[in-house]
Amino acid sequence: MMVPVILGVFVVAFLLARVIPANPALMVVGLQSTAAEVHAEELALGLNLPLWLQMWHFLLAALHGNFGLSIVTGQPVLTDLAQRFPATVELTVASVVIAVAVALPLGILSALYKDSWIDWLAHVISLTGVSMPLFWLGLLLIMVFYSALHLVPAPLGDLGVLYAQPPPITHILVLDALLEGRWAVFWSSLRHLILPALALSTGTISVLMRMLRASMLDVLRHDYIRTARAKGASAWHVYMVHTLRNALVPVVTIFGLQLGYLLGGAVLVETVFNWPGVGSYVTSAILASDYAPVEVFALLSAVLYSVINLCVDVVNAAIDPRITYF
Amino acid sequence: MVRLTLPPPRRQKFWSRYRMLAVGLGIVGFWVLVALFAPLLSPYAPNVPDMSARLAMPSLQHLLGTDEYGRDLLTRIFFGARLSVFIAVASTLAAIAVGVPIGIYAGYRAGLAGEALMRVMDVFLAFPSLVLALAIGAAIGPGLTGELLAITLVSVPTFARQAYAGTVATKHLPFVESARATGAGVGRLIGRHLLPNMFGPLLVISTLNLGFAVLTGASLSFIGLGVPLPTAEWGSMVSDGSQYLVSGQWWMSLFPGLAIMTIVFAFNLVGDGLRDLADPRMRRSRSLSDAV
Numbered sequence: 117m118m119v120p121v122i123l124g125v126f127v128v129a130f131l132l133a134r135v136i137p138a139n140p141a142l143m144v145v146g147l148q149s150t151a152a153e154v155h156a157e158e159l160a161l162g163l164n165l166p167l168w169l170q171m172w173h174f175l176l177a178a179l180h181g182n183f184g185l186s187i188v189t190g191q192p193v194l195t196d197l198a199q200r201f202p203a204t205v206e207l208t209v210a211s212v213v214i215a216v217a218v219a220l221p222l223g224i225l226s227a228l229y230k231d232s233w234i235d236w237l238a239h240v241i242s243l244t245g246v247s248m249p250l251f252w253l254g255l256l257l258i259m260v261f262y263s264a265l266h267l268v269p270a271p272l273g274d275l276g277v278l279y280a281q282p283p284p285i286t287h288i289l290v291l292d293a294l295l296e297g298r299w300a301v302f303w304s305s306l307r308h309l310i311l312p313a314l315a316l317s318t319g320t321i322s323v324l325m326r327m328l329r330a331s332m333l334d335v336l337r338h339d340y341i342r343t344a345r346a347k348g349a350s351a352w353h354v355y356m357v358h359t360l361r362n363a364l365v366p367v368v369t370i371f372g373l374q375l376g377y378l379l380g381g382a383v384l385v386e387t388v389f390n391w392p393g394v395g396s397y398v399t400s401a402i403l404a405s406d407y408a409p410v411e412v413f414a415l416l417s418a419v420l421y422s423v424i425n426l427c428v429d430v431v432n433a434a435i436d437p438r439i440t441y442f
Numbered sequence: 443m444v445r446l447t448l449p450p451p452r453r454q455k456f457w458s459r460y461r462m463l464a465v466g467l468g469i470v471g472f473w474v475l476v477a478l479f480a481p482l483l484s485p486y487a488p489n490v491p492d493m494s495a496r497l498a499m500p501s502l503q504h505l506l507g508t509d510e511y512g513r514d515l516l517t518r519i520f521f522g523a524r525l526s527v528f529i530a531v532a533s534t535l536a537a538i539a540v541g542v543p544i545g546i547y548a549g550y551r552a553g554l555a556g557e558a559l560m561r562v563m564d565v566f567l568a569f570p571s572l573v574l575a576l577a578i579g580a581a582i583g584p585g586l587t588g589e590l591l592a593i594t595l596v597s598v599p600t601f602a603r604q605a606y607a608g609t610v611a612t613k614h615l616p617f618v619e620s621a622r623a624t625g626a627g628v629g630r631l632i633g634r635h636l637l638p639n640m641f642g643p644l645l646v647i648s649t650l651n652l653g654f655a656v657l658t659g660a661s662l663s664f665i666g667l668g669v670p671l672p673t674a675e676w677g678s679m680v681s682d683g684s685q686y687l688v689s690g691q692w693w694m695s696l697f698p699g700l701a702i703m704t705i706v707f708a709f710n711l712v713g714d715g716l717r718d719l720a721d722p723r724m725r726r727s728r729s730l731s732d733a734v
Contacts, residue, residue: 124565135581243714247707249657249677251664252699255684270688380572384661388684402580403666415512416576418569 125422130417134167136407169347172270178415187406197394197412199301202287204393207386208288208378210313213282215320222321223328223367228355230333236323245322254315254388259404261311271389276304312389316381320374327370331363365436372428376421463715473701477523486514488521489672493725507693510680511672516694520699525675526705530655533590536647537597542644543596545605546632555596560606563599571596575658577731579667589662593655604647608640642720646713653709660702674727676702719729 141157144147149157162170177183183193226238232314254271259266272290279301290309293302300305334358335341342355379395386395394413401409433439492512500507501573544563548556566574575592582588612618618635626634650654663677664669671678678697685693 120561121568123566124562128565128569129577132577132581136583180548205697218574240585243710244703247653247703247710249660249662249664249699249702249706251677251681252695252702255687255695259696262687263692275466311601339704376570377572380570380576383572383576387665391563398576399665400594402576405583407580409711412575414569414573417573424567437626 118426121204122419122422125229125415125418126175126178129411129418130171130204132414133407133411135169136392144374146210148256155241157195171224183412183415184408186401186409188404189320193408193412196397196409197416200392200394200397201208203289203391204382204386204395206274206288206309207316207391208382209313209376210309210374211316212320212375214317215324216314219321219324219328224332224360225324227329227332234331235356236435240324242326245318248313249384250319251384252390252416254385257311257315258388269304271311272359273390274305274308274394276299276308279304279339312385312391316378316385317378320371323374323377328363331366332359335359335363337417361435365432365439368431368435369428372425373425376417379421384401391433451533455713460715460719463719466711466713466715468707469704470712473523473659473705473708474527476520477527480520480524483520484517486517488513488518497686497694500693506697507691509679509694510629510686513680515697518679519676521674522674522679522698522701523589523705525669525673525700526656526659529586529593529659530709533593533597533655533659534651536590536594536643537601537651538648541598541601542595542605545602545607546609546636548602549609550628550632550636551562560602563602565637566595566599567603571654571659572661575665576665579654579662584667584670589659589668592662592667596658597651597655600647601644602650604643605640609610610644612636612639625724642716646717646720649709649713649716653706653713654703656706656709711730714727 141154141161141163142401145153145157151252158164162173165173178365181194186196189196222234222238222241224315228234230339231295258271262270282296282301283424285292285295289305290302291301295306341354341358344358345351347360382393383398385391386393387399390396398410398413401407429439470560473594480488490513493506495504495512497510498504501543504514504516506519508514509518539711544559545638548560550556569577571577578592582591594596601620609631618631621631621635635693643661660677660680663675666678666681668675678699679701680695683691683698686694711717
């Protein structure tokens with residue numbers, strides 16, 4: 117099922133790039149060039165070929181990892197994206213860690229104490245979380261924690277200007293600094309990371325918390341929970357082992373869907389915090405009318421998203437032995 | 443001794459059940475009124491610069507302060523409400539107009555064409571929604587058309603899937619079969635039997651989609667893919683204000699963002715409330731995931 121969808125994704129990305137009003141040949145040779153030069157470039161880029169043939173060439177080139185050049189940086193888009201990808205991974209993983217750390221306890225508590233004040237609090241938090249524009253939340257955090265309280269450094273990237281990037285091991289800054297024992301760099305990068313990660317985590321917190329609550333409530337109604345309690349199992353054991361594990365299946369599914377949302381959110385959050393990741397790269401490409409990076413980003417996020425959702429199915433089968441796919 | 447407890451009075455129960463819905467409807471109503479009567483609500487014009495009042499703090503003259511051109515922020519938020527409500531309603535209606543027929547056709551005819559249409563919807567769903575909206579918006583270029591088209595195209599698959607599921611679930615039920623047996627045509631079957639039965643879920647999705655549309659529109663406008671300046675649009679107002687955040691002019695970003703948040707919050711409340719109304723078993727469960 118995944119292969120035709122991904123082929124479709126290629127087609128959509130290709131067609132989107134052809135919608136742009138600007139002539140790609142003109143963008144390559146420059147506005148000062150003659151009509152003959154533009155025509156020659158059109159031939160070189162294959163723009164005179166029938167659309168389906170162009171699409172085929174695009175697919176072949178993409179399968180060889182050739183996605184074209186970025187007009188702004190002059191580099192292959194894939195090289196640019198690869199350079200910036202670790203920073204986005206760092207941000208996304210940090211936001212997921214925060215989201216799980218907040219959503220797991222709150223979701224469990226609001227299910228166990230349904231209709232209590234904590235349930236209401238969790239409900240309000242989750243509703244606010246999905247209603248807040250991410251970019252605005254990022255700005256609010258900067259306003260409070262940087263401008264007013266001076267608790268974090270200026271929102272200008274992932275490391276203070278005084279520090280040199282540590283030699284890459286994993287390419288993930290916080291991790292590299294930690295592995296090499298550069299504590300000053302580690303501390304600086306962590307302080308740069310905390311606000312954007314917090315901003316990006318809100319949507320995930322909301323969704324995970326509500327899903328976990330609903331799913332826990334669903335499981336808690338089952339007879340085997342009452343049986344386990346009646347047989348003398350402790351409340352902790354029943355809630356954490358019998359209930360939570362069974363409640364996790366839909367939560368993991370929604371979590372997979374949420375990772376796609378994080379890729380979109382990263383564009384906004386990275387732009388606000390000048391984070392040197394894929395998202396801010398895409399924004400600057402959009403502002404410069406440089407479409408290739410946007411196209412490739414959309415394409416690769418769809419592919420990544422599909423792969424993640426495939427992984428989710430595998431994880432679910434591991435959590436719940438009743439789920440089989442074969 | 444038998445102790446009898448009386449159930450609470452009916453009206454009170456109704457209120458506690460639909461409190462969220464009522465609050466949500468109230469906020470939505472507020473913004474709709476603001477959008478309708480924006481020119482009457484403020485003595486200022488939204489786009490006329492007044493350099494003498496540049497970057498003024500919130501005060502009695504300018505309740506929410508002014509921006510870098512001295513334009514009254516509250517007035518611009520009022521006029522921004524017009525754009526946000528329009529974008530939300532127009533893109534959602536367009537998505538319904540495209541998505542629901544696709545879903546019903548694919549579900550009812552169950553042929554190769556319908557199957558192909560639903561696979562196309564799957565392809566669109568394979569993109570993270572904001573990423574796809576950005577890609578479409580960037581392809582078409584900044585402006586209202588691009589923004590509307592981006593939000594609509596991203597929303598269509600949701601409606602198509604819902605209509606498809608609704609059609610497949612009802613088309614073999616006895617009342618539909620008997621209507622067909624008594625000679626009802628396709629139009630009548632769909633209009634009188636299939637559509638009314640999926641009205642509830644579609645209404646819920648539509649409401650949640652309104653919130654999604656406001657949020658996506660604001661995000662596009664924040665990135666620079668919105669309606670060009672000097673038109674007041676909430677997302678670009680937040681973006682403009684962000685340049686002045688560190689120098690202390692906090693109001694320029696704060697208030698437009700607050701406007702976005704309240705209206706999206708309200709649409710989510712109404713969507714959740716309607717879902718409870720339509721299906722009490724689903725009370726406060728898997729609703730938010732659709733909205734993001």
